[in-house]
Amino acid sequence: GENVEQHPSTLSVQEGDSAVIKCTYSDSASNYFPWYKQELGKRPQLIIDIRSNVGEKKDQRIAVTLNKTAKHFSLHITETQPEDSAVYFCAASSNTGNQFYFGTGTSLTVIP
Amino acid sequence: SQTIHQWPATLVQPVGSPLSLECTVEGTSNPNLYWYRQAAGRGLQLLFYSVGIGQISSEVPQNLSASRPQDRQFILSSKKLLLSDSGFYLCAWSMGRSTRAFFGQGTRLTVV
Numbered sequence: 001g002e003n004v005e006q007h008p009s010t011l012s013v014q015e016g017d018s019a020v021i022k023c024t025y026s027d028s029a030s031n032y033f034p035w036y037k038q039e040l041g042k043r044p045q046l047i048i049d050i051r052s053n054v055g056e057k058k059d060q061r062i063a064v065t066l067n068k069t070a071k072h073f074s075l076h077i078t079e080t081q082p083e084d085s086a087v088y089f090c091a092a093s094s095n096t097g098n099q100f101y102f103g104t105g106t107s108l109t110v111i112p
Numbered sequence: 113s114q115t116i117h118q119w120p121a122t123l124v125q126p127v128g129s130p131l132s133l134e135c136t137v138e139g140t141s142n143p144n145l146y147w148y149r150q151a152a153g154r155g156l157q158l159l160f161y162s163v164g165i166g167q168i169s170s171e172v173p174q175n176l177s178a179s180r181p182q183d184r185q186f187i188l189s190s191k192k193l194l195l196s197d198s199g200f201y202l203c204a205w206s207m208g209r210s211t212r213a214f215f216g217q218g219t220r221l222t223v224v
Contacts, residue, residue: 032210043202043215044156051210089156095209098144098163099171104155 002027004092006103013080014111021106023090024072030092033073034100035064038087047088048075080110114139118203118216125223131176131190133219135203138184143205145186146213147178150200162186198223 003026013019023033031052036044050057050064050073057064061080066073077084090103118135125131137143147159158171160178168178175194179187186203200220206213 034212036215041220043218046212046214049212091213093210098161098169098209099158100146100204100206100213102156102158 002030002092002094002097002099002101004090004101004103006090006106008106009104010107010109012109012111015082016079019075019077019080019084019108019110021075021088021090021108022072023074023092023103024070025092025101026071027092027094028071029094029096030101031095032093033064033066034091035075036089036091038089038105040086044089077108080108082110082112084108085110114205114214116203116205116214116216118219120219121217122220123222125193125221127195127223128192131188131193131197131221133188133201133203133221135186135188135216136184137205140184140205140207142183143207144209144213145180146204146206147186147188148202148204148215150202150218152199156202160188193223195223197221 006023034049037047038044048062048064050066061078063076087105087107089105091100093100115138146161148156162168162180176190200218202218203216204213
């Protein structure tokens with residue numbers, strides 16, 4: 001089955017700086033890669049996703065990049081704000097199965 | 113638009129008691145449905161998923177079970193709770209393989 005690894009587990013940045021979270025996956029059949037943000041005590045919320053036929057996708061301050069050859073994808077948050085503080089999860093899924101495989105999460109703290 | 117409802121939001125149950133958590137989805141047909149568990153400060157563990165009525169796939173063996181009696185209803189059950197069953201239980205839905213998944217609000221279960 002798929003194995004998704006996520007790094008770092010914790011990340012602290014100063015407000016206004018950029019944050020980068022990286023994930024790797026093992027199954028070359030994986031073709032869909034969503035990112036979720038989970039605030040304390042709340043449900044994970046989808047913030048951005050990318051498909052394997054695209055190398056990069058951007059939505060305002062958030063961007064995701066995908067390197068299919070190396071089997072890794074990354075979340076980039078620019079101009080971080082305190083409200084970006086949360087746990088972020090990457091995930092992978094393929095059209096050969098119905099599961100989503102999640103990374104172990106990154107706790108991001110943006111210091112004002 | 114589609115919505116997902118999950119209840120109750122919090123639950124305190126004694127060891128050995130039964131459990132029933134319910135999740136329903138509105139505004140769509142034949143969704144994939146998922147149950148995840150999240151231990152405190154940990155990642156998302158897939159417990160069960162379902163691609164149709166009566167079709168349940170189990171990811172990990174434990175004293176929990178799932179049922180899908182109706183197209184948009186997913187139930188998580190246990191006959192006898194263990195202390196280790198405490199956690200944040202999340203229901204999610206998606207429209208099939210490699211598509212966006214959305215989470216319910218979650219149920220925080222404490223077994224005492």
